[in-house]
Amino acid sequence: SQQGEEDPQALSIQEGENATMNCSYKTSINNLQWYRQNSGRGLVHLILIRSNEREKHSGRLRVTLDTSKKSSSLLITASRAADTASYFCATGRAQKLVFGQGTRLTINP
Amino acid sequence: ETGVTQTPRHLVMGMTNKKSLKCEQHLGHNAMYWYKQSAKKPLELMFVYNFKEQTENNSVPSRFSPECPNSSHLFLHLHTLQPEDSALYLCASSQFTGFLAEAFFGQGTRLTVV
Numbered sequence: 001s002q003q004g005e006e007d008p009q010a011l012s013i014q015e016g017e018n019a020t021m022n023c024s025y026k027t028s029i030n031n032l033q034w035y036r037q038n039s040g041r042g043l044v045h046l047i048l049i050r051s052n053e054r055e056k057h058s059g060r061l062r063v064t065l066d067t068s069k070k071s072s073s074l075l076i077t078a079s080r081a082a083d084t085a086s087y088f089c090a091t092g093r094a095q096k097l098v099f100g101q102g103t104r105l106t107i108n109p
Numbered sequence: 110e111t112g113v114t115q116t117p118r119h120l121v122m123g124m125t126n127k128k129s130l131k132c133e134q135h136l137g138h139n140a141m142y143w144y145k146q147s148a149k150k151p152l153e154l155m156f157v158y159n160f161k162e163q164t165e166n167n168s169v170p171s172r173f174s175p176e177c178p179n180s181s182h183l184f185l186h187l188h189t190l191q192p193e194d195s196a197l198y199l200c201a202s203s204q205f206t207g208f209l210a211e212a213f214f215g216q217g218t219r220l221t222v223v
Binding site: 033041042043088097098100102 | 111113115142144149150151152154157165197199201203210211212213214215216217219
């Protein structure tokens with residue numbers, strides 16, 4: 001069954017603005033990861049947050065995790081045109097890394 | 110360049126053809142995966158291999174046959190596919206399976222079944 005579900009499905013903002021994407025999941029997890037996919041290409045790992053962590057930063061990315069609400073958010077600050085892509089959350093549990101449907105982010109110049 | 114290479118990048122095949130997708134990783138990882146990405150659907154995990162042993166088959170039809178001869182190579186053999194099998198097939202690897210492991214993806218093979 002599908003684990004992560006991203007919200008919104010699509011997001012369009014102006015360059016320089018911040019973009020926030022949310023992910024909800026249903027069962028217990030070991031970690032939660034965020035990936036980026038440029039159109040028709042492979043996925044690129046962005047950040048991993050463990051179930052005992054609440055917040056993590058990497059450059060312009062900030063990820064939060066709330067295990068009580070079974071949700072996570074990805075914040076991209078000072079967005080750039082190159083950030084245009086689809087963003088996926090993935091939950092790690094046992095042998096599996098299960099992905100959501102993704103948020104399509106468009107950064108307008 | 111993620112260290113995971115997939116070939117071919119594009120493949121068009123008829124429903125009676127037999128073809129194979131190849132994946133190679135140069136990262137020294139122990140786990141390898143096949144995912145299927147169809148339009149407007151989440152990535153679907155197909156197979157998981159850990160130390161060359163298949164540990165997960167996510168109810169994939171037998172017309173898809175994986176092979177993992179060693180920890181660096183993974184194949185997906187295709188035969189008598191259906192048009193609905195057209196999708197982007199992604200290979201990934203990780204140091205360990207499941208938790209605490211980030212996955213590295215190849216660029217994918219865009220498969221079209223005609």
